[in-house]
Amino acid sequence: MPTTVLAAGDHFVLPRLLTEELRNAVPEHGALDIRELRLPWPHTPFGKVAEVDEASGTEEELIEALRGSRICVTQMAPLTERVLRACPELELFCVSRGGPVNANLEAATRHGVAVCYAPGRNAVATAEHTLALILAAARGVGDVHTDLKRGTWRGDTYDYDNCGIEIDGSTIGLVGFGAIGSRVARALAAMGATVLVHDPYVRPDAVAGVARLVSLEELLTRSRIVSLHARVTDETRGMIGHDRIASMPRGAVLVNCARGALVDYDAVCDALDAGHLGGAGFDVYPTEPVPAESRLLTTPGIMLTPHIAGASREVAHKAARIVAAEVARFLRGEPLAHCANALAPVTPLCRSGPAMAGPGSARP
Known part of the structure; x- marks a missing residue:
């Protein structure tokens, strides 16, 4: 049965870029059911959404888009306590940024959701x-x-x-x-x-x-x-x-x-x-x-300059590629390369619950 993935892009890291890199990283295309959502950033500035910072979009639209998804790849979508409670199927949340500031790491850990990020992308x-x-x-x-x-x-x-x-x-x-x-x-x-x-x-x-x-x-x-x-x-x-x-x-x-x-x-x-x-x-x-x-x-x-130091087309592609590689590792049951909340990967065959893998990685 295909794994449902939400590609929640925006006007920089486009949904189609996330989808393309996911299909490149997971050659068995039929193994993924990819849905796309476009968030309004940067046309609408990011900001605080509930308890997380620098996020785009609303909890309501993310909850609706995530229904049935095990995986979300995004740049700006807000991973909050409310989103986690409403989306019990979610297991992996990949943020294509140098740090997952738009994710509530403590809540994600309690809900057994691994949160990855993309160090060095920009x-x-x-x-x-x-x-x-x-x-x-x-x-x-x-x-x-x-x-x-x-x-x-x-x-x-x-x-x-x-x-x-x-x-x-x-x-x-x-x-x-x-x-x-x-x-x-x-x-x-x-x-x-x-x-x-x-x-x-x-x-x-x-x-x-x-x-x-x-x-x-x-x-x-x-x-x-x-x-x-x-x-x-x-x-x-x-x-x-x-x-x-x-x-x-x-x-x-x-x-x-x-x-x-x-x-x-x-x-x-x-x-x-x-x-x-x-x-x-x-x-x-x-x-x-x-x-x-x-x-x-x-x-x-x-x-x-208006916070554009990290704005290049190459960055958008790198960001999508890094999180797509994490999805591929997750589906193969391999350790995640950039897991912010130190959760061990969950086997794609059976979710038996995450185990703590020690302290988190070095600074992103």
């Missing part, structure tokens, strides 16, 4: 976008682009005090050396930069030949450009505020393509207005979309 795209923002912010591209579109030729940008800085020969600090930060480090080193890294989860030998591991304080005081690549935790939330910005060299540049909660953006605007920071580039914000009254929209020296 590492290349985000690293490339980070480099774009570093280059643009270091050379003041945002402001002169806006002025030129309005008909103003900014000849004053050749004034010595208004010139930007080069990557070659600069000391650049990266806070975080995961899949994204390590790629940015290699690219910057190839461009001639001296790269410093702060990451308490990384050993010095892991950065050897590319960068040097230092304390956060040393990184901030020495770097002309600082780029953030950390996850939001109790330790990192608001980590870059007034005091730490003040410790950076005058004219330094700050870039954030990680998470908006890492930075006090009012402190950044204050430092730009005072001339302490020379520029900034941001792709993520505390509130998205950015409110119309935000100082980020009016403070000179900031290059802004």
Whole structure:
């Protein structure tokens, strides 16, 4: 009897991409009964749905679409306590993102549902976008682009005090050396930069030949450009505020393509207005979309993009491919590669109940 799978895509990771990769990963096409649902993201911003964050769609539509499904592959669908109670057939929920923030892991574990995710799916795209923002912010591209579109030729940008800085020969600090930060480090080193890294989860030998591991304080005081690549935790939330910005060299540049909660953006605007920071580039914000009254929209020296660092067609395909591979492992009764709630796989022949397999995997 075919296994019923819901491919709950959106306008980025399309339902048809999920379906195509599922059929590629499970050659026995007749073994799957795939249903499709399209969620409204990004045409409608994601948000909180019941107890989960960064989700798209409603509990009601997901419950209806999931009826009879053992497996769901998605990017943004909300896996909540209510959804889990209403869908007892569900056994595997695959989130095609770097972390399953739209899934209630505790509730999923109680209901015996394994939750998978897709680490590294957007590492290349985000690293490339980070480099774009570093280059643009270091050379003041945002402001002169806006002025030129309005008909103003900014000849004053050749004034010595208004010139930007080069990557070659600069000391650049990266806070975080995961899949994204390590790629940015290699690219910057190839461009001639001296790269410093702060990451308490990384050993010095892991950065050897590319960068040097230092304390956060040393990184901030020495770097002309600082780029953030950390996850939001109790330790990192608001980590870059007034005091730490003040410790950076005058004219330094700050870039954030990680998470908006890492930075006090009012402190950044204050430092730009005072001339302490020379520029900034941001792709993520505390509130998205950015409110119309935000100082980020009016403070000179900031290059802004609307949370698109991970937006490439390749990312959509990679995301679908990673979760489809998890479905194939699940159906073969093999261990799941990226299970966030550490549930052992359930054999497709007989659901005898999941067993705990020890602590979860490393940071996604």
